[in-house]
Amino acid sequence: MEKIRIFDTTLRDGEQSPGASMNLDEKMMLARQLERLKVDVIEAGFPSSSPGDFESVKRIAQEVQETQIAGLSRTTPGDIDRAWEALKYARNPLIHVFIATSDIHLQYKLRKSREEVLEEAGRAVAYAKRHTQEVEFSAEDATRSDPEYLARVVEAAIEAGATIVNIPDTVGYIIPTEYGKLITFLRQKVKNIHKAILSIHCHNDLGMAVANSLTAVESGARQIECTINGIGERAGNASLEEIVMALKTRRDFFSYQVGVVTEQIYPASRLLSGITGILVPPNKAIVGANAFAHEAGIHQDGILKEKTTYEIMRPESVGISQSTLVLGKHSGRHAFREKIKTLGYELSEAHLNQAFQRFKEVADKKKQVFDEDLEAIIADEILRIPDLFKLVNLNVVSGSVTVPTATVQIEIGGKLYQEAGFGDGPVDAAYKTISKITKTKSHLLKFLVNAITGGTDAQGEVTVILEEEGIRVTGQGAHTDIIIAAAKAYINGLNKLEHQKRIKGV
Numbered sequence: 001m002e003k004i005r006i007f008d009t010t011l012r013d014g015e016q017s018p019g020a021s022m023n024l025d026e027k028m029m030l031a032r033q034l035e036r037l038k039v040d041v042i043e044a045g046f047p048s049s050s051p052g053d054f055e056s057v058k059r060i061a062q063e064v065q066e067t068q069i070a071g072l073s074r075t076t077p078g079d080i081d082r083a084w085e086a087l088k089y090a091r092n093p094l095i096h097v098f099i100a101t102s103d104i105h106l107q108y109k110l111r112k113s114r115e116e117v118l119e120e121a122g123r124a125v126a127y128a129k130r131h132t133q134e135v136e137f138s139a140e141d142a143t144r145s146d147p148e149y150l151a152r153v154v155e156a157a158i159e160a161g162a163t164i165v166n167i168p169d170t171v172g173y174i175i176p177t178e179y180g181k182l183i184t185f186l187r188q189k190v191k192n193i194h195k196a197i198l199s200i201h202c203h204n205d206l207g208m209a210v211a212n213s214l215t216a217v218e219s220g221a222r223q224i225e226c227t228i229n230g231i232g233e234r235a236g237n238a239s240l241e242e243i244v245m246a247l248k249t250r251r252d253f254f255s256y257q258v259g260v261v262t263e264q265i266y267p268a269s270r271l272l273s274g275i276t277g278i279l280v281p282p283n284k285a286i287v288g289a290n291a292f293a294h295e296a297g298i299h300q301d302g303i304l305k306e307k308t309t310y311e312i313m314r315p316e317s318v319g320i321s322q323s324t325l326v327l328g329k330h331s332g333r334h335a336f337r338e339k340i341k342t343l344g345y346e347l348s349e350a351h352l353n354q355a356f357q358r359f360k361e362v363a364d365k366k367k368q369v370f371d372e373d374l375e376a377i378i379a380d381e382i383l384r385i386p387d388l389f390k391l392v393n394l395n396v397v398s399g400s401v402t403v404p405t406a407t408v409q410i411e412i413g414g415k416l417y418q419e420a421g422f423g424d425g426p427v428d429a430a431y432k433t434i435s436k437i438t439k440t441k442s443h444l445l446k447f448l449v450n451a452i453t454g455g456t457d458a459q460g461e462v463t464v465i466l467e468e469e470g471i472r473v474t475g476q477g478a479h480t481d482i483i484i485a486a487a488k489a490y491i492n493g494l495n496k497l498e499h500q501k502r503i504k505g506v
């Protein structure tokens with residue numbers, strides 16, 4: 001069976017989603033999970049785009065040795081050198097150079113002629129080859145480019161040494177049958193095409209990224225670029241979990257080999273949404289909360305008699321455990337550590353102790369602690385940037401006849417600050433008081449509450465989107481007391497804003 005390479009770009013294109021920016025520790029944690037998932041390539045970032053991106057590509061290249069590591073680069077020698085500076089530590093580095101080939105991009109963005117771009121593409125690939133053997137070339141906006149011209153650029157890139165040529169549907173414009181024809185055309189037209197792996201990269205603007213990717217594979221593409229949960233620019237990229245599970249579930253139709261360890265899909269999805277705060281819709285294929293839930297009586301009856309009546313995949317095959325009830329207040333550290341491992345997290349001893357202490361507090365309040373509770377604890381306690389603001393205490397008084405009042409204590413740089421304030425409701429009172437203490441001026445754009453598991457003792461998970469000075473961040477907090485969860489989410493968002501402001505020098 002021929003192999004399809006899975007090229008994960010969650011840390012590069014995915015990170016370009018609004019609100020998806022991650023700090024270095026978060027990127028490292030996700031990169032390690034992608035390594036466990038056994039994707040073929042991790043695109044770790046775009047080194048010349050910012051010092052933060054450079055650092056994260058470098059660290060991932062140094063520490064993630066089992067997977068090929070790619071870094072994106074424009075065609076200038078300076079960009080390519082910078083990409084190499086970060087990538088050179090990798091056991092198997094890949095420089096990924098790109099330039100647009102559509103007339104729209106040439107005329108309005110690059111202000112270059114077709115001949116200039118053709119020449120620049122070849123020159124950039126040849127330059128990147130001076131650093132390393134493995135070079136990928138992407139023709140940005142390929143699907144809106146003149147196919148004859150695109151074929152010339154692809155041929156020039158391969159001639160210059162590109163080992164992979166990528167044909168991106170940058171704006172999610174193409175229709176599956178058209179994409180299939182374009183790939184077939186390039187395979188016939190480009191004389192040296194057999195010397196490179198043909199790759200595809202689809203965006204989801206018309207909701208066809210996965211269908212386009214699979215059609216391109218049928219026409220001869222052998223590398224698919226995709227992201228966990230389908231995050232990415234605008235409407236996102238093709239979703240890794242949907243592509244992989246389609247190829248595996250319909251092996252009778254596709255018959256290709258895919259190296260991904262599918263049992264690591266769900267942990268990867270949960271890890272990413274825990275880090276970014278971008279929630280997965282319940283009806284999302286493969287990883288949504290309802291993906292394996294059967295509601296209709298006829299369906300439930302069928303499933304009880306024979307699972308294959310209504311299930312084409314087993315939830316366990318993507319890492320969703322059937323029995324989600326895990327631990328209680330008598331569970332010990334050993335059981336806790338083992339359970340955390342099965343959820344895909346490798347925690348240091350210090351982080352494990354921190355999470356265990358919080359687990360004990362939750363277990364004291366709830367009879368049953370579910371996988372989702374543990375993930376919320378980890379997201380809340382561990383997956384966060386070093387806190388400038390730390391919530392120490394929160395007391396709220398509210399009711400139908402009292403004016404909602406909050407008393408808040410926050411630690412800032414080791415010093416304790418306390419304030420009290422009123423509001424229109426308990427959350428409003430808490431938020432106004434927190435912003436008084438922290439002297440922050442962010443706007444609250446979104447406030448979402450989600451019960452992590454069932455029951456009135458469920459932990460509440462609050463997600464907020466905050467904006468200040470054009471910077472937008474997501475904050476998350478979880479607690480059995482929903483007002484405390486809301487305060488934690490707000491403070492998490494404020495910490496992220498401070499972090500971003502420092503990076504951007506605002």
Ligand code: KIV
Nearest residue numbers: 098138140141168170
């Ligand atoms: O969508 C796109 O064209 C890209 C390229 C840089 C590969 O992300």
Ligand code: ZN
Nearest residue numbers: 013170201233
């Ligand atoms: Zn893209």
